[in-house]
Amino acid sequence: MSGAATQLGTQTPPQPGLKLRALLLEDNALDAALVVRALFKDGFDVKAHVVQDEAAFTNALRDDSPEVVLADYNLPTWKGMEALKVIRQEGLDIPMILVSGALGDVTAVECIKQGATDYVLKDGLARLPEVIRRALREKEERSLRRKVQEDLARKADELARSNADLEQFAYVASHDLQEPLRMVTAYTQLLAERYRGKLDENADKFIGYASEGALRMQVLIQDLLAFSRVGRNGSTSNSVDCNAVMAEVLQTLSPAIRESGAVVTCGTLPTVWADRTQVAQVFQNLIGNAIKFRGKEPPAVSVQAEKSGEQWQCSVSDNGIGIDSEYVEKIFVVFQRLHARDEYPGNGIGLAICKKIVERNGGKIWVESQPGCGSTFKFTLPSHDPEGEEVAR
């Protein structure tokens, strides 16, 4: 038997069959012929190329683009399993099926573990067509799956870019809007002061409305700026001791606390993995709200935490006016307010900011509430760096 390659089987089957380019790694011509005949009989329009050694195999891989490799386990100058390495080196994903004489079960399983797609015994060639069909099907599925993943990754990228653009726009718009707005605010206020009672009565009213509108716009733009800044300045996550953060937040809120007679109690708070400034913002907004949306009694606010899987769940409970269940989602939307402007101040951005921050840091935020019975806002944050090690506490 020479080492040269031989082409076999370009016979046409009885009816047009599935075209198949097969690369056979086999030193016995008869065995090779039997394999081709088995495929042909099962309806494959097979074009087979037979090789016996590594060099011929490698060349054939490159030249023929075979769809399947059928390899004998034992060859005079090579081992069938070595073919796998060559296939991988060429960066190809071609199913390799061992077609062999007696092969112990253990060896067979071992071969499959090492990457052979399947094996067929030479005295059981009737199975081969089905094995090939299945191998080809699985390869098809793999490609499809890969394509879907690539599409998904590309869409995620586009989405991220689009989001970044939007944030940039929101930031720039609100930033640039501040300057002309400042002019409008200052001068409508100046007009109001200088000319009060000096023009006709409508003038005072008109100027008043313009002034109020300008002031409201200023606050809106500042809030929008604050909202769009979340995550803009590259938040850095660290271990954050929430107790220390709370101390600072209470300090910042002390005028409001003093004025409302609020009592804020805290349990022992955990160390979380997040951006410190943002965590402070969340606590500040939630506690600030608890104080603001108070009922007839002085606000009683309780801040607690409990472990929830890999995260910490913090809660801020109050005895305030509560929220109707149909609004529990709406309140987290930017600029959504549930009350008239003169009932409670604010623009409705605080909770949107909290949501953005919590979600950016890998958590969730929600509220449990009944009108007239106070509210409990809960949010989760990771206890440690998801890519690192558990924080020592």
Add this chain to the structure above:
Amino acid sequence: MNSTEVDILLVDDSQEDVDLTLHALRSENLANRVFVARDGEEALEFLFCTGPHAERSFDHPPKLVLLDLKLPKIDGMQVLERVKNDDRTRTIPVVLLTSSKEDRDRMVGYNLGVNSYLQKPVDFDAFRKLVKLSGLYWLVTNQPPVANGKAYSAGQSK
């Protein structure tokens, strides 16, 4: 007191004036973050983080230095010159608070880059008022090159 959280460095060797100044600052709630240095040498050690103040860092400068001129060891003008000629301390607001009304002192002071020059009034009440309003001006109206106790560096963007 944690010396990284100092808002005001008061450099004065007169106990009476120090007491008056602290009292005036206290009425505006600024007094608990004041460090008093009694001479120019200690003032420099404090600001340049050396000697007994080696644990201080240039990242946490005071928001304001109230500096008298007549000081033992190293006088106020020399302190001013050292502070304003060093990149690490140049941006710290320094206000001369001195009994001197010499034109020459004012000239030299402003030329060296003092942020402002205040003459200590002889009158008790006027002194207190001056300190109080100056404290408010420099710590509230003014934006010091410091936020949350940490110095801004020109390279940062927050």
Add this chain to the structure above:
Amino acid sequence: MTKSLPRVLIVDDNPADVCLVREALAVTERESEVSSVGDGVEAMSFLTRKEKFADAFCPDLVILDLNLPRKDGQAVLASMKAAPALRKIPVVIFSTSQLPKDIVRSYELGANCYVRKPGNLNEFFYAVRSIEDFWFGFVNLPPRGE
């Protein structure tokens, strides 16, 4: 002896802001002489009394915005502090910017202080009044060079 009025130079390219500062200064009890210029090049001409500014006064205080055409506030500051005749004139940076780099760079260049321009009328007037009260009420200004 009549004490001459304190003299202020406002450097700001926004006429609306210049007008506001003038208004704020006008409502206080203290009288002052106020001039204004709209860009950094004019500011330097004024200070060095060049050409059309030959009769300009030497200001006791400069209120300087940062964002100016032709020559910006920080460049004006640098020029002022480099000129022996102008070096001692106190400069108050009055700007909407809160950027750390703007604040620290101003101090590095020798600004005496940095005051944020508030967005609200009352706060704006308050800020200008604070500046005026401090610099003309308490501070011993450098002796007038001329």
